[in-house]
Amino acid sequence: MFLTFPIMVIKVNTIENIVVWRWKNLFIVGIGVFLLSFVWRYLIKRKEVGKKKAEAGELVKPPITQRVLKEPKFYIPALIAVAVFAIAFPFVFSMYQTNIMVTALIYVVISLGLNIVVGLAGLLDLGYVAFYAVGAYTYALLNYHFGLGFWTVLPIGAAMGFLFGVLLGFPVLRLRGDYLAIVTLGFGEIIRLILENWNEFSFGPSGIANIPRPGLFGIQMSLHSSIIYLYFLMIGLTLFTIFVVNRLQDSRIGRAWIALREDEIACQAMGIDKTKTKLTAFALGATWAGMGGVVFAAKTTFINPASFTIWESIIILCVVVIGGMGSIIGVIIGALILILLPEYLRAFSEYRMLIFGAVLVVMMVFRPGGIISDVRRIYRFEERETTA
Amino acid sequence: MCGGSTGLKNAKQQHNAMEPILEVKTLTMDFGGLRALDSLDLAVYQNEIVALIGPNGAGKTTFFNCITGLFPPTKGEMLIAPPGKKPTKLNGLKPNIVTANGLARTFQNIRLFPNMTVLENVMIGRHCRLSSGILGAAFRNRATVLEEEKVVEESYAMLKKIGLDAFVNDFAKNLPYGAQRRLEIARAMATDPFLLLLDEPAAGMNLQETRELDELIVRIRDEEGISILLIEHDMKLVMSLSDRIFVVDYGKKIAQGTPAEIQNNPAVIKAYLGEEIDA
Amino acid sequence: MEYFLELFLSGLIRGSIYALIALGYTMVYGIIELINFAHGEIYMIGAFTALIVASVLTMLGWNQIAIILLASVVAVIYSSAYGYTVEKIAYQPLRGAPRLSALISAIGMSLFLQNYVLLAQTSDFMPFPSLIPEFKFMESYEHIISSPEIVILATTTLVMIFLAFLIKFTRMGKAMRATAQDREMAMLVGVDVDRIISFTFIIGSATAALGGVLIASHIGQINFYIGFLAGIKAFVAAVLGGIGSIPGAVVGSLVLGWTESFFTGYVSSDYEDVFAFLFLVFILIFRPSGIMGRAETEKV
Known part of the structure; x- marks a missing residue:
């Protein structure tokens, strides 16, 4: 079956429009595909062997990521190293790099939000970007009309996200699985299209410019220092998000979300209100998107509907799944990789999206559980109970 | 095991003294043209272990699903009276509310x-x-x-x-x-819960596990004061465990009574074609 | 009245085009419960293949009927091969993995194919020759419906009948239905499930390619991005009709086509897509499994 593969790829690739025949391409692609197919088959075989081993009950060593996370000996120094790196980052690297890092951190925050919806509660939301847009436009419009500042709007943006989450979530949460996915996708597109077409309200495709960056007690800042300021602001917001999401995960509500993901009917039979639980997950996820949107608007100082296409939703979803659903650290790593990878792939310029797509496929084929899979919280207090 | 009419009389007198904690009247459930439950009556009293038996597809699980709010029944009335609380109608309640009211269940396929x-x-x-x-x-x-x-x-x-x-x-x-x-x-x-609904708790268990389950269920009733309604195919377990048994076939109740009565009931034997009644 | 008829027909044509793509979505979904995001890309590749073949043949001076037939056949074959390969690479290793992982893999595949065509064929819109000839006998009706449109309708109908036949009456169709209902059970009774899935992808891709050729020659230009947009629309149509159901995909597509056409015609074209999506949300709220979808009652 792999023999048909190279043949097909070559031919379509060879002809451009009418006259140009590119035999050279054919040659390169042919060789490349031939070699790759060997690598591919080797890897698949290895994966299968691993699977069989696991099934046979042989002890498979827990993946290194997991061991590192479990041992305090490892993770405390790692945490310190990350903290030092995070603090030093804007002073060591250029402004451009810092700017990218801010973007990546925004993605960390909103991905953690989506992780609540998809990873914990198991609701596939393909229109998440709508809430991101709501946050961004909340800031832009409130600032434009009323001159409200960043700090005032940040909570308003979060509240707007929550509100829209409830409003949109309410009618659709009866739907299951993929129907929910397509309806959320629909809502995402509806919001974007409204922003694009309702000129009087949103200034249409031309967007809103000159959105002020966040201020600090009215101090005037240069572009450079304001980016550094934004960077630390984002670090703070990220820490806050991690803190809250982590606690939610271990709470009564968080448990209900996971149970809902695992088995809806059993969950109801255990006395959990399905609609309410879904709605809280949906709305809370939206809250984080709202906040992320406000920061995004403040960072770019210009927004238009083109920033909020369905691809954006898809990328955020990729972050969550690639990182490892339900795992906070996984999602953070996923966000950093997926957002920074295309940026650093600029060296390959036109090939970067091609590579990005391929990476997604390869990742999923060889690590379907995401980078950090299997990490589950274990209640450690039982030992104490047994002695008591 | 107490059998015979004196035992039944005692039970009846006892029951007359108090209200049932679960009472189902003329419960009917249609799936399209298929009548899964046909005006079924059933009552469970405080501290009882009641079994619901019948051939496969008789509508036993459907019965559970109706009481616990997963399916809205076509007709009929379902009432609970938790000890020490006022009676509540179960019709139209969502599953989680039913559970909050003190009915809990397990599932046939775990x-x-x-x-x-x-x-x-x-x-x-x-x-x-x-x-x-x-x-x-x-x-x-x-x-x-x-x-x-x-x-x-x-x-x-x-x-x-x-x-x-x-x-x-x-x-x-x-x-x-x-x-x-x-x-x-x-x-x-x-x-x-005040009433526990068990849907084939012994399915797939070996002898040892079944015996432990038997003890566990009795303990739950005696120590926790939780009444139990169970669906089960293991006749040995049903006969040793239950105070009363309801037999359903094709959605209809064909018999009810103590284990001894059920064992000698010709309608039941017919429904089962004589199989498995040798407890 | 004339205006109404015009909108009705344009909706019908739109709908039948959506249907050709939606069928692939629905068939794949019915069998492996995967939203095949790369399906739109397959359709786009079909259109491109047809374009390339047609261009070459035109240079060689073949006659029009031969060109369109050959271009369609090649497009169908190529797209099927792509569908088959995509399944083998990106989905088959993920069987049994969490469903979201397969979805992401599909998204990755979609990105890959899009950019692959982008690199190979540039991002410009390319003029697509109108391959479908003008029929003589159609001239008197020309103001209502054009010949290409008739061809589109006829092809769609034929494909639909063919598919219905295939699934209802052939051995393969029976195996497909069995696999869709219960994969493990089908495997147990001796159905080669992997082969059935590949076959489904091939059939789905072939119809999509046919759709690609027809639309491209109808609209007259293509670029690497057409697959994604059409894919989303067709997917909406498939869900609208009840995903997994083949008649549902057709009905959903037609309903979507008419909705869009009438809304644009009578209200406004700016909010066409908004309305289409709102309509979808509305339908799903009242019929959570789509128009023709069976309401799933989970066995408890």
Whole structure:
């Protein structure tokens, strides 16, 4: 079956429009595909062997990521190293790099939000970007009309996200699985299209410019220092998000979300209100998107509907799944990789999206559980109970 | 086992003295043209173990699904009267409200939360008896912390009672089959029910496990004061366990009475074609 | 009245085009419960293949009927091969993995194919020759419906009948239905499930390619991005009709086509897509499994 593969790829690739025949391409692609197919088959075989081993009950060593996370000996120094790196980052690297890092951190925050919806509660939301847009436009419009500042709007943006989450979530949460996915996708597109077409309200495709960056007690800042300021602001917001999401995960509500993901009917039979639980997950996820949107608007100082296409939703979803659903650290790593990878792939310029797509496929084929899979919280207090 | 008419009379007199804790009247359920339940009457009294038996496809699980709010019945009335509380009509209540009202169930084909630990599974059962909300979870005020500690303690105690404490931190999906069935019971018990609905609790269990289950169910009734309504095919278990038995076939009740009466009932024997009535 | 008829027909044509793509979505979904995001890309590749073949043949001076037939056949073959390969690479290793993982893999595949065509064929819109000839006998009706449109309708109908026949009456169709209902059970009774899935992808891709050729020659230009937009629309149509159901995909597509056409015609074209999506949400709220979808009652 792999023999048909190279043949097909070559031919379509060879002809451009009418006259140009590119035999050279054919040659390169042919060789490349031939070699790759060997690598591919080797890897698949290895994966299968691993699977069989696991099934046979042989002890498979827990993946290194997991061991590192479990041992305090490892993770405390790692945490310190990350903290030092995070603090030093804007002073060591250029402004451009810092700017990218801010973007990546925004993605960390909103991905953690989506992780609540998809990873914990198991609701596939393909229109998440709508809430991101709501946050961004909340800031832009409130600032434009009323001159409200960043700090005032940040909570308003979060509240707007929550509100829209409830409003949109309410009618659709009866739907299951993929129907929910397509309806959320629909809502995402509806919001974007409204922003694009309702000129009087949103200034249409031309967007809103000159959105002020966040201020600090009215101090005037240069572009450079304001980016550094934004960077630390984002670090703070990220820490806050991690803190809250982590606690939610271990709470009564968080448990209900996971149970809902695992088995809806059993969950109801255990006395959990399905609609309410879904709605809280949906709305809370939206809250984080709202906040992320406000920061995004403040960072770019210009927004238009083109920033909020369905691809954006898809990328955020990729972050969550690639990182490892339900795992906070996984999602953070996923966000950093997926957002920074295309940026650093600029060296390959036109090939970067091609590579990005391929990476997604390869990742999923060889690590379907995401980078950090299997990490589950274990209640450690039982030992104490047994002695008591 | 007490059989014969004197035993029945005693039971009847006893029942006349009090109201049933679950009373179902003319319950009917249609699926399209198929009548799965045909004006079924059933009552369960305090501290009873009642069995619902019948051939496969007789509508037993449908009956459970109607009471617990998963299917809206076509016709009929379902009433509960939790001891010490006023009676409530179950018709039209959502499953979670039914559970909150004190009816808990297990499932025929085990429905645990496979990727949660055993302890977490039981903690989910406590969910409806807890109250902490989102803000509490995010900022961990004192009430939330205390509540969480209590849940863990209670859930662990429950696991001990059911005999699953060795598995606390294992994933539910990794438990042996019999233990999964017991975990379902533990999870249902965690919701603080006054009536426990068990859907084929012994299915797939070996002799040893079935015997343990028998003891467990009696203990639940005697020590916790929880009444039990169970669906079961293991006649030996049903006969030794139940105070009363209801037999359904094609959605209709064909007999009811004590184990001894049921064993000698010609209609029942006919429904089963004589099989398995040699308890 | 004339205006109404015009909108009705344009909706019908739109709908039948959506249907050709939606069928692939629905068939794949019915069998492996995967939203095949790369399906739109397959359709786009079909259009490109046809374009390339047609261009070459035109240079060689073949006659029009031969060109369109050959171009369609080649497009169908190529797209099927792509569908087959995509399934083998990106989905088959993920069988049994969490469903979201397969979805992400599909998204990755979609990105890959899009950019692959982008690199190979540039991002410009390319003029697509109108391959479908003008029929003589159609001239008197020309103001209502054009010849290409008739061809589109006829092809769609034929494909639909063919598919219905295939699924209802052939051995393969029976095996497909069995696999869709219960994969493990089908395997147990001796159905080669992997082969059935590959076959489904091939059939789905072939119809999509046919759709690609027809639309491209109808609209007259293509670029690498057409697959994604059409894919989303067709997917909406499939869900609208009840995903997994083949008649549902057709009905959903027609309903979507008419909705869009009438809304644009009578209200406004700016909010066409908004309305289409709102309509979808509305339908799903009242019929959570789509128009023709069976309400799933989960066995408890």
